Amino acid sequence: MLPRLLWAVEFIVACGEFVIVFLHTISREAMQAKWIYLPALSCSFRVDMVEVRVSPSLEEAHEELVRAFEARKMVVMVAECSVNYSGRTGSQLGNGERLIVLKEDGCVLVHRGRDYQPVNWQPSGCIFQSQVEKGTLVVKAIRPTPLESLTIVTENMHLLASFHLKDEAAFSLHATEEDMQRAILVQPDLIEAGLKIVDFEKKVAPGFVDIYALDREGNTVVIEIKKDPAGFPAIKQLSEYLKHLQPAPGRRLRPIIVAPSLAKGAQPVVAKMGIEFKQLGLQKAAEVLQSHASSDQKVLKGWLGS
Template sequence: MRLVVARCSVDYTGRLTAHLPLAPRLLILKADGSVLVHSDGGSYKPLNWMSPPATLRTTERSAAEAEADPEGAWIQQWDVTHTKTGDTLRVRIHELIEESAHELGEDPGLQKDGVEAHLQALLAEHIHTLGEGWSLVRREYGTAIGPVDILARDAKGRAVAVEIKRRGEIDGVEQLTRYLELLNRDPLLAPVRGIFAAQIIKPQARVLAQDRGIECVTLDYDALRGMDDAESRLF
């Protein structure tokens, strides 16, 4: 990664046109070919950028050449061109304040809090969230086509298969449907009903689930962790 602090102007041309007038900014060039232009404000979002795949062409000028140019006394110009769309980000550097390069290596990736394994463990621990008198049969209940996240029994002792997603989409409903078809062939479990549980459930997924007789439950991660009491909220 290359970090450059410079007084520069920036122009984007292509599917849209945008201009940043001359000012001190932070320029970030990443190994994947992306270039980001940041100011000291505006939170995390760059003022402008070029996403990969892209190529960088650099033009340098002497101080005398820069002073003689009526279009602007820039000493270095970057032309960053997207290899698929042809869009171009042009950065003209008038003053190079600081520059450094760093080898960051391979990143292990973001480990999100509230992923499906965490949600599964919390819901299994607090199975009463789904109803009073409920009991846990097993997490990761094995079937011939894969494990069901949670197998439980309701207050009347009926079997319930629970599929858990952080973001509930149509694929998750289809997955639970396949589990239910298989589980309902087991005379010791049938009839088995399904619950599709997620922190966020897409409207299309909710409609499909309801059409197939599957109940949808929205999970409150903070409430499951005991960090939020829904009953004490004002709204």
């Protein structure tokens, strides 16, 4: 009885006139590897549930995209293309070779061969369309609300793959309220433009104020930070701090809760007590800290190299 083999694509390498696909097989009896040489001019193959087309014609790419969109598959393309955005603003990106990802939830990412951030993108909820016109493949991602669109005009398709991903795992970000505090300290405009940090962990009778600052009008800003949705305990804590703080003459106290969101039922209480809410999550705080760490490293490297 022949052993059951499981095939997986290891990687794809363009090499002259051929595309080299490295496949490996796994069975209970043996493990082996194979190199398969496919003509780079045009070919297609299927590995498990992944449809792969190498150097397809624009018509073939269009047909595969239509099937993928109807089946709500994820699509990955490597193509020579230009990108135009129309919506709240407008942008044009000239022709170049790029990696394009169209996800099952309707979001779009267009990557260059550098930088970790996409050069163009659209959030989830887009409607995908594909058509061939005037010798080009035109893929549109249309977002109904607010109305905006991303148009990708492809002249040459190098690679197209479509598939479903199964991923139900929970994501846990290992960040803390201290990280949120540090992010605000290094970038105060996360709260508002013109904010000037005066102190942090300021001692008052009931405890410690996370951030003590002045706005551009000289008003005293008292900030309480929570990494989870802020509810009544945070409101009470901030209210206690305010009893022991006084603004400068002619100025006022501005209590602000900073959190990813407000807990259910907290919004009316916050509004009634005159407490402001500023949204900041752990992910954004981590990105700010990472960005500033990278900038500091560049400055240090420049100084050492001078």
